[in-house]
Amino acid sequence: KAGVTQTPRYLIKTRGQQVTLSCSPISGHRSVSWYQQTPGQGLQFLFEYFSETQRNKGNFPGRFSGRQFSNSRSEMNVSTLELGDSALYLCASSLTLQGGYEQYFGPGTRLTVT
């Protein structure tokens, strides 16, 4: 069974631009969560989607948004990029929303904002 895939793997953007990252979960998994990883803040939860609806949201500004499609694939969007948005963005998939199931992480998208 294929793992979680994320595209693109690397991205360089300029401050003020917007960016869209994509995540394909493991087949059969319906929950997709997004995390931001930076050296200073570590791993921080962005949001979780299940059945095309945002179910949980972390403490990030509204510039960070996401969506989930009917096939469970998910995208996250960051508008008006700031230098501080440079990070590794990790997507994780899980079987359900209930918790108590492990999350499987993708390799991440490395975003650099210049």
Add this chain to the structure above:
Amino acid sequence: AQSVTQPDIHITVSEGASLELRCNYSYGATPYLFWYVQSPGQGLQLLLKYFSGDTLVQGIKGFEAEFKRSQSSFNLRKPSVHWSDAAEYFCAVGAPMTGNQFYFGTGTSLTVIP
């Protein structure tokens, strides 16, 4: 709210020596507990998890962890470290009522010397 503390930022051990990585959590009830490992430039790989039941859990790659409710700890252990174990280790906590929103510790970087 949940929180996770990994007191050791960096640990160096000799190959073949035993290893213990510390993790303390804050949560009002019994949480879901996880250990993940991250190699440079990679996503997170699940080592083991604790949901309930036996407090000593076995994971992949010869790792084990013990849940101690009285100490709010979930320390990771390995009897004999291999050079390939050098990586970043993250402890994470989830909760039954918060879906798949995990709180991660800041990580412990493990160096293995020959």
